[in-house]
Amino acid sequence: MKPLLSVSGLHVGFGRDPRANEIVHGVSFDLAAGETLAIVGESGSGKSVTALSINRLVDFGGGRITGGRIDFTRADGTAIDLAGASERELTKIRGGEIGMIFQEPMTSLNPVLTIGEQIEESFRLHRGLTGRQAKAAARDALERVRIPDAARRLKYCPHQLSGGMLQRVMIATALSCNPRLLIADEPTTALDVTVQAQIMALLAELKRETDMGMIFITHDIGLVAGIADKVMVMQAGEAVEQGSLDEILDTPRHPYTKHLLSAVPHFEAGRAARRDYSRPKTPATPALKVEGLTVRFPVTGGLLRRQTGAVHAVDGVDFDLMPGETLGIVGESGSGKSTTARAILGLVQPIRGDFTASSNDPAKPERNAVQMVFQNPYASLNPRLRVDSILAEPVVASGRKVDAEIKQRMEMLLDRVGLPRNALERYPHEFSGGQRQRLCIARALMLNPSVLVLDEAVSALDVSVQAKVLELLVDLQHDFGLAYLFVSHDMAVVERIAHRIAVVYAGQIVEIGDAAAILSDPRHSYTKSLIAAVPSIDRRREHFTLDTRQVPSLVRPLGFEPPPAEWRDIGADHRARLEA
Template sequence: MTDTNRGTAPVLSVCDLTVALPGKHDRPYAVQDISFDLMPGEILCIIGESGSGKSVTANAVMGLLPDVMTVERGRIDFKGKALLDLPEAELRKLRGRAVSIIFQDPLSALNPLMTVGDQIREVLDTHGIGTKGSRAERVVEMLTEVGLPDPLLIQHQYPFRLSGGQRQRVMIAMALALDPDILIADEPTTALDVTTQAQILDLIARIQKHKGMSVMFITHDFGVVAEIADRVIVMEQGQLVEQGDAHSVLTAPRHPYTRKLIAAVPKMREDDRARDKKRSVVLNVRNLHKTYRTRSGLMGRMREVNAVNDISFTLHAGETIGIVGESGSGKSSMGKVLMKLISADSGEIRFQGENTLAMSEEEFRHLRPLIQMIFQDPFASLNPRFTIGQALTVGPIAHRLLTHRDARKKAEGILELVGLDASAFDRYPHEFSGGQRQRVGIARALMFDPEVIVADEAVSALDVSIQAQVLELLDQIRRERKLAMVFITHDLRVASQICDEIIVMHRGKMVECGPPSQIFQRPQHDYTRSLVAAIPGIDAA
């Protein structure tokens, strides 16, 4: 707690809050007997893994709990007013004015059929703020305040036309449109690259200081906590296990769970991994080009984006090459070209002595099992109607690599290899946590005994402790099977841990390439230096 807040009344007080879970769950309560205060002008971080009760707490404050959840006991007071006792009509008046929220995924939270300007204007309309002219001025004012370029133009854009960072800025503009006393930010930077994340954190801290708001910031990343928090609450399985000022919690955590979370935050490696001098070449990429061409309207001007611009590298057996950069740098396009999911314009990808770019899909078919991909979102990449067993075996069976009986036997063995029970074979994706589903994604790739795995942001959406487990699993498999990996990520801390070589991409070009020690300790390019400087909590590391 900051000194300026001592002796003042809290703007929000949560006392013995208990929210019951319905039906059959692993525990009876989403949150149980939690108590804390949010002081005026304070940034309070609530940290914990998925399922710890962080978002349930935020939704209880907002009065947005789903119908299946009920507040069994406790109080939530806003400036002395008992929020849990208010009727829905009164709560609706307070949302946005007194307490406002920024959600984790702005694309799903924004209406795809409305321009961003209309969505901010709708907030003002709903609360009857101002006139038609003053609302239009307020929209431009808010878009300007959150740092969006050309607000007069961008207010007419639809969400899908904006980048992830720009959409998050629109969400912040909407949340701040009514000058609330409290801003709740629910994992607003989880899926953003390091520079955009740093910009959003700086923006929230700057606006908070300028407006004197109180901020409740929900996160699972202690690096973010080190950047912005005044005070910290740590939650585990619905219980509040530790709270205190940010410095004390970060430097002298008392609870074992807090120590576990801090230990799981990936640290920047100071030395490079030892490399096998007799390593063989698995993949040889030369002068790769991929350009996207789009036209705005029937007679509009053709727009070209050089997503992959003259990229070359060599990947050896048992080694990992990391591809890092901001959103739009060409990382994922590179991965899709390597997998032959999209075509390249020119260049060579030599695999087993053959140029895969010159091959038709039919000619490439016998090689496809040997180059496998692990996707960012394991839930979206798994068919919800397929059991885990079906998801694992359908590919090898379709390629006639295994019989049904042998495929099941192999799948059960690989499930155990990735840390899941063989009984997972007959269960469905929705029955597993995010980390468990990602293990299924890894198992699916391993079913083919591949020589190369392309991992596209495979751990970016996971809690730090689950992330650490999945990274350790990937590294173990790499060592045991001499797998070669292309690891695409926006998290430079992760890249430094798992990669033997790093490629830094910016607007489709390779601006720097080298071992992690060089890239992160002695970066040569200004862009690389800006990425390293933006790593959350690096100054506190």
Template sequence: MTLAQDISPPPPAAGENTILTVDNLCISVRTEQGLMPLVENLSFNLSKGETLAIAGESGSGKSLTSLAIMGLLPPPAVRVTGGSIRFDDLVLTGMPEHRLQQLRGNRIAMIFQEPMTALNPVMRIGAQLVEAIRAHENISVSQARKRALEAVRAVRLTEPERRLRQYPHELSGGMRQRVVIAMAIALRPDILIADEPTTALDVTVQREVLDLLRDLARDMDTALILITHDMGVVAEMADHVLVMQDGRMVERAPVRKLFCTPEQPYTRKLLAAVPRMGTGHGVHPDSQNEPLVSFRDTRVAYDLHGGILGRVVQRVHAVEGVSFDIYPGETFALVGESGCGKSTIARALTGLVPHTGNIRFKGQPLGNNAIQRKKISRELQMVFQDPMAALNGRMTAGDLVREPLVIHGIGTAASRRDRAAALFARVGLGEDALDRYPHEFSGGQRQRICIARALALEPQLIIADESVSALDVSVQATVLDLLAELKREMNMAYLFISHDMAVVENIADRVAVMYLGQIVELGTGSQIFGDPRHPYTRRLIEAVPHADPDRALPARVIDATDPPSPVRAVGDPPQVVVHDDVGDGHLVARL
């Protein structure tokens, strides 16, 4: 008996309603060192109409399990090396490809994580849907088109007829994910597998897509396997939860039981690491102090050219008349959904895009001048979202951290080496890490290298642009702790940019909520999260899934309109909002 079998409850006996049985499933990858197990002895049942969440961090084997059920494991290296998968009365493991094809998309359908790339870019939406239907049903194109239209209506896409004639690039991420869902449900499958279906989406869109999936599964009595790393999504959606770690099942339990009385230490750790939304904290800084950075009526706009002579035909108003201050030692958070202009503000501050209006750093106006910039760049460092992309893979970690010192001509070779070692120790990396290359580190360690590099010049402000968004929750929690410690020790300020409301609630002293390039609400953490006034802020906060299965779901907001665009005709600038102080420095945009 293996340890995994010892500690986990036996899978529920297959009953009348069982539609899928996974029995002792093993998946391995062939490497030069022989077969490496990726999933070991995984067993579970799925009943008709049940929603089973498979939760776990990256590398837990949850996506591989779903691909194995679909018979889509990447050949030839990865394959099922043991156990069986039974669907209804059919054994899927070892089934010949042509018979699997008859089930795929028809009785077992799948939705993938990345809606932006999940659709064929050179085929119209309608053709892609019709093709999926006609692969399984012997009907004419026009009949299939009618079915496609029904499916597109069922996923609540606006203007369904027009959508069928469009190409994927003409739709937003949320709309594309609806198309993928429409494709999956068009044939009313018995099982729908959704692999991180909302991870790439904005929180308000995530809310709509989750509502949709729940409704569809209920209406069609479809069993749903939901693969996710987000315990909030699990709590809201699942009947049963299966927690995986390193290719093994850790725990399987009904959702309420798992959240209230988790049995395994790993489950407890996972739940403890989930950032929980509270009502915020933080106070207004003393406005007698000189602000570190102040934005006044800052604008960033891009021109779109067109016509024979390349005239400016349209303008993208990425940031429009934004004003705020960041004081020394505070964490100022910018939140908003993709395209709201939050990263553009960081780029304007670092001089990566030209701006108009005023940005002052310690009272000095920032022009678009490179020499002036270099002096300021010492005091102002950035930590980006993807640590792998932010580190040059051909330099050692030590060289990467020393590089800013070299550029600014600080210290000697020996003193730089000592400084790098000290920084590594400070961010929790050993001295031996200095001579290793970025690919030898895990994601969280790489982000620590990025932080060490940012600290090398002892900056007064660190811009953290989605710095923890790509990390697993347990790693995310430790990196956030590190950032908080560093701030206390060195009295730095952070400009913390994130789409994740829960993370912001935990870390921010003051928060500005951005929408379409403008700030709609600004206040302390407790003002924004404890007493949100602007409807958009409320919508953002309500949309966040809570890791609490007993929390009542928020009322539905079905937003059928297209998201507004910051692209406008020349000479038609957007209206700049006026803010009212609703008390104690809490600014809310007038509606």
């Protein structure tokens, strides 16, 4: 039987002389209809370039296919070599027969058009829908990927949605035309495990209905185990190993494959939770205390744009964080976990609530006691500044001069984060992703804070780099007595870094306490669903079930106040909110 896609001897290069600057070296593979191939590898391995070459999008990024064939079987049974196809032929195939989900949604969506306009465009171009039909189809597409208030969200622009929500919009757009081949480049990186499971269920349902083939690019081996039929491992532009899922996971042959599998953090239901800290039994001064934190965003409507309601992004959040302790905040995209972190730093204005932070240095202002490390190290560093100027930014902002003592601290922190001292004279583009995140951590420590807020601080990193950064964070915590507020959707990472966990759902904490207790014995229904959705290398070819329940809306009418929370104590440091 003719394969849906056959790639043979693919070579891809960049620049004026693409043959001399080759990135992909002779990659070959076949994909049958209804089959899923997972391409795994670290940043720079060539997996994304290989995927972009299939529908020739690599041409728009300065790349050129310098050798090989890409034979694709179209819906009418005819075959076409995409490597040599004209742009006119490719325009008909892209989107209609080959769908693409990109890793970074903010660079893939037009910032000046609404979400609805961008999804409707796909239905107009490839399915001939217009007017109300296109609008209805766009709304249905958003509902399929479990975006709440889909009709209202169609009117939003991309900047009004979280990263996870934007990724769901991208997935909805790619799936709108039921393509014969779907190329998914890290499609669930920005999503929490429950939504990730639903996206996997949606993709699996489409595969069953349409016999769609899929190329799934990821660094999450647990996710590969649940969805892939075949696996191809790439390193330095070459396919170093490929075979069936069981062969690669159970009997890997290549040293790089073994390295990847050993570097992946596996979720162990609390057995791998940290036990190097215990809370003081007598009352002590918290590094950070949050009481009744409430953040709401106005919703307007009508001709005069009057406020008709409010988005209850965070509703009455309480917790305290002790020196030397890590509190992991987990929950799905849009649950309010990042908004909580930003409100503590003053980046979002709460309508009420108190939060106090104790400084490591009584002579320094309290506002310097909390510093933040953001998710994307590429966007967090000014590309025009040298590292010494970047590290000096928080010092200058606090009103201090950059003197010999500050220079000495810069050098000390570079040593502690594992970077050479000559890094001070270099620019951000001269560092890898992991090194840039180390620079972000060093910058956050310049003012000697007592609390670091880490918002998805390792989610953009490769698994081996991620493991090293987590080790660095643990070492720094021991050396400086830091308290961490660790916001993440990756339960396996949270298990290895957090002492305590707060589970956030619909703007409220629904379960909080000791990490090992919550992960091994969850009591709230949402926490149970969160843990049940965590992918594992031991769960092969998992049958994902599509959850069609409506996601609760956070939009409330004016004047609405939620009832006071009622809790039940499960253990000494474990309590869960009572469910209605």
